[in-house]
Amino acid sequence: MKFKCIINxxxxxxxxxxxxxxxxxxxxxxxxxxxxxxxIFYSQKDERKALPGLVPTQRAELVRIDRYHPESILDxxxxxxxxxxxxxxxxxxxxxxxxIAVRWAFRQxxxxxxxxxxxxxxxxxxxAKKTAYVDHxxxxxxxxxxPFCLSPARGCVDRLPIRARDNLVVTEHDFTGLNKGxxxxxxxxxxxxxxxxxxxxxxxxxxxxGLQNKENVQFLKNMADAVGAEFGISRAVAxxxxxxxxxxxxxxxxxxxxxxxxxxxxxxxxxxxxxxxxSKFIIAINTDPLARIIKSSDVVxxxxxxxxxxxxxxxxxxxxxxxx
Amino acid sequence: MRILVCFKAAPxxxxxxxxxxxVDKKLKIDTSFVKNTLNTYDESALEIxxxxxxxxxxxxxxVELSTLTVDGGGATAILKTLYALRFTKxxxxxxxxxxxxxxxxxxxxxxxxxxxxxxxxxxxxxxxxDIGENAKTSLLVAEMLGWxxxxxxxxxxxADENHLMVTHQxxxxxxxxxxxTPCVFSVGDAPCTSLRVPTLRDRMQYxxxxxxxLSVEDFQLPVETETLTGLEILxxxxxGVIIEGKNPAEKARVLYEExxxxxxxxK
Ligand SMILES: Cc1cc2nc3c(=O)[nH]c(=O)nc-3n(C[C@H](O)[C@H](O)[C@H](O)COP(=O)(O)OP(=O)(O)OC[C@H]3O[C@@H](n4cnc5c(N)ncnc54)[C@H](O)[C@@H]3O)c2cc1C
Numbered sequence: 001m002k003f004k005c006i007i008n009x010x011x012x013x014x015x016x017x018x019x020x021x022x023x024x025x026x027x028x029x030x031x032x033x034x035x036x037x038x039x040i041f042y043s044q045k046d047e048r049k050a051l052p053g054l055v056p057t058q059r060a061e062l063v064r065i066d067r068y069h070p071e072s073i074l075d076x077x078x079x080x081x082x083x084x085x086x087x088x089x090x091x092x093x094x095x096x097x098x099x100i101a102v103r104w105a106f107r108q109x110x111x112x113x114x115x116x117x118x119x120x121x122x123x124x125x126x127x128a129k130k131t132a133y134v135d136h137x138x139x140x141x142x143x144x145x146x147p148f149c150l151s152p153a154r155g156c157v158d159r160l161p162i163r164a165r166d167n168l169v170v171t172e173h174d175f176t177g178l179n180k181g182x183x184x185x186x187x188x189x190x191x192x193x194x195x196x197x198x199x200x201x202x203x204x205x206x207x208x209x210g211l212q213n214k215e216n217v218q219f220l221k222n223m224a225d226a227v228g229a230e231f232g233i234s235r236a237v238a239x240x241x242x243x244x245x246x247x248x249x250x251x252x253x254x255x256x257x258x259x260x261x262x263x264x265x266x267x268x269x270x271x272x273x274x275x276x277x278x279s280k281f282i283i284a285i286n287t288d289p290l291a292r293i294i295k296s297s298d299v300v301x302x303x304x305x306x307x308x309x310x311x312x313x314x315x316x317x318x319x320x321x322x323x324x
Numbered sequence: 325m326r327i328l329v330c331f332k333a334a335p336x337x338x339x340x341x342x343x344x345x346x347v348d349k350k351l352k353i354d355t356s357f358v359k360n361t362l363n364t365y366d367e368s369a370l371e372i373x374x375x376x377x378x379x380x381x382x383x384x385x386x387v388e389l390s391t392l393t394v395d396g397g398g399a400t401a402i403l404k405t406l407y408a409l410r411f412t413k414x415x416x417x418x419x420x421x422x423x424x425x426x427x428x429x430x431x432x433x434x435x436x437x438x439x440x441x442x443x444x445x446x447x448x449x450x451x452x453x454d455i456g457e458n459a460k461t462s463l464l465v466a467e468m469l470g471w472x473x474x475x476x477x478x479x480x481x482x483a484d485e486n487h488l489m490v491t492h493q494x495x496x497x498x499x500x501x502x503x504x505t506p507c508v509f510s511v512g513d514a515p516c517t518s519l520r521v522p523t524l525r526d527r528m529q530y531x532x533x534x535x536x537x538l539s540v541e542d543f544q545l546p547v548e549t550e551t552l553t554g555l556e557i558l559x560x561x562x563x564g565v566i567i568e569g570k571n572p573a574e575k576a577r578v579l580y581e582e583x584x585x586x587x588x589x590x591k
Contacts, residue, residue, distance in 0.1 A: 012496050068494065071472060094495035095512075099475045102460045106467040111549035114459050132425070132457045132555070133337050133353065136345065139425070140554035186489070191497040203588065239364075241515040245478075245493070252513060260587055269338050270558070277560055281587060283579065289566075292338070296560040299583055301567050301575045311576030312584075319585070 001034050001123050003088040005056060006077070006104075008096040009042035010068035012191065014054055017092035019159035020152065022056035024090060027157050028119045039080065043067045043176075052168055056160075063173045067187075070099050076175040077104060084108070084147070087123050091151040098151040105149035112149040113141055115251070117156045121148065135251055135270035155199075155255025155278070192246045201230035204258035206249050206276065209236035210265020210286065210305060217242040220264060223309055227316045232256065232275070234266050249275035264305035268293025285309070325385065325485060325505065328444040329373045329411075330392045330434050330465075331366035333399035334454040335359070345557045352422075353555070360398040365450025368517035369509070372480050373448055374409060379482050387482070388412050390444075392437055394419055394430050400535065408522035408531030413442070415536045417543070424456045425552045429545040431464035436543050438469060445505040446488065451475065451512050462510035474503060476512030 005021045007014060018038075025036065036057030042048060043065055051062050061080060065072045073096075089104060091097035098114040105112030111126075117138065118129040126148045132139040205224040211217050217237060224231035232249035233242070249256055250272040261279035265286065266272060273296055276282060284297035285305040294300050301308050335355035347353055362370075373389050380387035390413035391406050393399045403414040415437070423429055438444050447469075452459040466473030476493035483489045483502050491500045493512050522531065569575035 008495070011494060068499075070475070095476050095493060096495055098459060099463055099473075102463040103467055103473075105549075106464060112460065113550055115457070127553070130457070131558070132455065134454050134457065136337055136340075136558060137347075137353070138556045138558055139552060140556070141425070141550045142553050143550050145549040186500070186502040188500040189497060190500065235364075235513065238513060239515050239517070245513055245515065248513065260584065267338070270560075273560060281583070282562060283583065294566075295342075295564045296562050297564055298562050299565045299567055299579070301572075301579060303572045303575055307572040308576050308579075311573045312580055315577065315580040315585075 001029070001087045001121065002085055003029065003034055003036045003090060004081075004086045005036065005038040005090045006073075006097070006100065007038060007040045007054070007092065008068060008073065008094075008100075009040045009047060009051060009054075010065070011096070013094075014040070014042075014047075014051070016159065017094065017097070018054040018056055018162055020092050020157065021090055022162055023157035023160040024152050025056055026160055028121070037061060039063060039077070041065055041068075041073050041076065052170060053164060054162055055165070055168060056162055058165070058167075059169045059171075061171045061173060063175060065175050065178065068096070069179065070096065070103065072175070072179045073100055074103055074107065075178055076173070078107065079175065080173060081108075086147050088121065088126070089147055089149045091149065093152045093154045093156070101149040101151040105147070108147050108149070109145065110147040110149055111143040111145045113143060114151040115153040116150050117153050119150065126150070131251070131274075135274050154251065155257075192244070198230055198232075198247075198254055199256055201256065201258045202260070203227070203229040204232060204256050204261045204276070204279070205229045206232040206234065206261065206263050206266060207237055207243070207305075208234040208264065208266030208272075209240075211237065211242065212265075214242040216306065219306070220309065223313055226313065229262075230256075230258070234272050251275065263293055263297065264309060266293055267291050268296055325380070325445045325482070326388050326390070326443065327373050327376065327446045327448060328390050328392060328438065328442070329366070329369050330447065330449040331370060331399070331402070332363045332393060332450075332453045333360040333395060333402050334363060335398075336361045337454065342559070347555045347557065351552055351555050362402050362519065363450050363453050365452055365511050367450075367519045368514040369448040369450050369511040370406065371517040371519050372477070372511060372514065374520060376480060376482055376488075383482060385482060385485055390415070390442065392417065392434065394423060394433050394540075403535045404531045405519075405522060407533045407535075408527040409520065410526065410530055413536065414533075415442075415538060417538045417540055419540050421545075425458065425550070426545075426548050427456065427458040427460040428464055428548050431461050431468055432546050433540065433543045434461075434465050435468035437538075441538070445486075446507055446509060447471075448477075448480075448509045448511060451510045462508060466508035466510075469506070469508065471506050471508050472503070473508045473510060475510040477509040478512055478514040480509060
């Protein structure tokens with residue numbers, strides 16, 4: 001089976017994409033029967049040097065484009081991939097990966113599936129699983145048409161560091177200028193700063209709509225800072241703009257793997273729960289004894305989150321002072 | 325500027341209890357007894373479109389909003405609300421087949437509607453539905469129309485008659501750029517975009533207009549390249565041990581001493 005990994009190196013998380021695809025390949029593809037190439041798109045000349053160290057396959061194609069634009073990547077791909085010999089294209093789980101997977105499959109008259117959790121593949125068909133019914137159900141699909149274009153679900157595999165290869169075969173392409181003119185006007189890139197250990201914190205505190213306003217979200221964030229925990233929010237909190245979107249926990253945000261997670265004022269909708277289900281220990285604080293989160297937590301406090309958290313902080317402060 | 329917003333109404337599956345989750349032989353799950361809700365991403369798309377119309381009134385440009393749903397009837401109340409919010413046209417296309425996992429079919433209907441029934445300058449739709457969760461329809465609409473697509477849109481403003489200023493989420497940040505229409509906008513996690521509520525007066529005055537219903541027979545549906553072959557219910561039970569105590573302070577003490585402290589002190 002011939003497969004290609006497509007990585008968007010124009011933004012700032014190239015290594016994370018490469019390690020995710022490396023994890024995916026090592027989990028689902030048979031190394032004896034697979035022959036892989038990685039295509040990395042990049043825009044800054046000075047980033048070129050590091051790219052060979054981010055290749056999870058034996059061959060690499062490094063493609064320079066003006067800047068990240070799905071259209072630029074799709075058009076450049078069409079120029080490189082004219083021979084249609086690939087059976088499988090793998091894209092990372094992020095926004096760019098899942099978008100380009102679908103659009104590339106359409107242009108190649110192939111089949112696509114995004115947010116994929118599991119695959120079983122041969123040259124002629126892929127059986128893949130992904131969630132449906134807002135994460136309550138695992139659906140199995142048969143993909144019938146080559147090339148198969150897949151993008152994994154966030155957090156479905158562990159990242160696997162890339163091992164350096166001495167005999168990496170590298171081909172270079174320069175497609176700068178290819179899409180000159182598309183939307184060149186008024187273009188601003190506004191990066192977000194990610195917390196370093198947001199995916200793998202030891203201790204995570206997450207606040208939901210039960211926090212009721214921005215001030216309470218800040219209260220819980222301050223408490224998380226005080227006790228050395230990372231702080232995340234549910235989509236309801238993010239949509240109300242009580243907290244920033246990059247702290248979103250769940251299928252649409254971060255899939256966290258903390259040792260301990262406190263979910264305060266969260267109902268535990270499946271799309272949220274997917275973001276904390278890999279926690280070793282889950283503590284729910286909720287006023288509603290029938291909330292879905294109750295049955296999917298290890299221990300539960302049925303009470304107002306604010307009073308409980310304020311009391312809890314006293315114990316942390318007391319122990320902290322004694323240790324000092 | 326003519327803007328079409330496509331939406332889906334779906335049963336609110338968070339209302340189902342554990343026992344309700346069962347898959348039948350046709351790979352269906354009975355959700356007939358729970359109420360339908362508007363998909364959250366489509367809701368944002370609708371409110372963003374209304375904001376564009378509000379701004380157009382101030383800028384003296386003309387924004388005309390219409391809405392389309394491919395739906396068996398569960399969206400009727402929402403369509404009436406959208407009329408009350410003064411969408412000029414509300415269309416329902418009655419499907420005859422199970423389209424839960426057929427995003428290409430839904431996209432083809434939307435595309436043919438724009439090409440043959442009602443030309444548009446922009447199409448807005450949510451990035452992912454609740455039931456199929458396919459996350460493909462909006463992207464396929466753009467591909468089928470041959471229009472550019474801005475995905476994960478979170479904020480759109482009118483620039484002039486042919487341009488929109490859009491902010492959209494990308495991995496690790498946001499991009500803000502000016503886009504020439506025609507364009508498809510796939511709306512993502514857009515803060516502060518709950519759909520406004522129409523006034524009672526507008527409900528009475530505009531909400532009673534008849535919804536246009538088109539038959540799916542007028543549209544050509546493509547063969548899907550992915551076939552659903554199985555559905556399996558996911559269950560996530562943990563112990564759910566309730567911490568007892570006569571007041572919040574006591575519960576916090578038990579939580580801290582019996583659970584948090586021992587776990588956090590492990591190296
Ligand atoms: C395709 C799709 C993807 C999605 N992706 C995500 C995602 O990635 N992340 C995500 O979070 N959501 C996601 N959602 C939304 C998800 O389905 C839920 O709507 C959302 O998680 C609800 O957030 P919440 O639990 O904060 O709010 P609610 O469901 O409103 O729950 C609030 C909870 O707070 C409790 N409460 C109220 N007051 C108090 C108090 N004083 N003390 C303690 N408890 C209190 C209530 O009992 C209730 O249980 C997605 C939805 C869709 C359709």
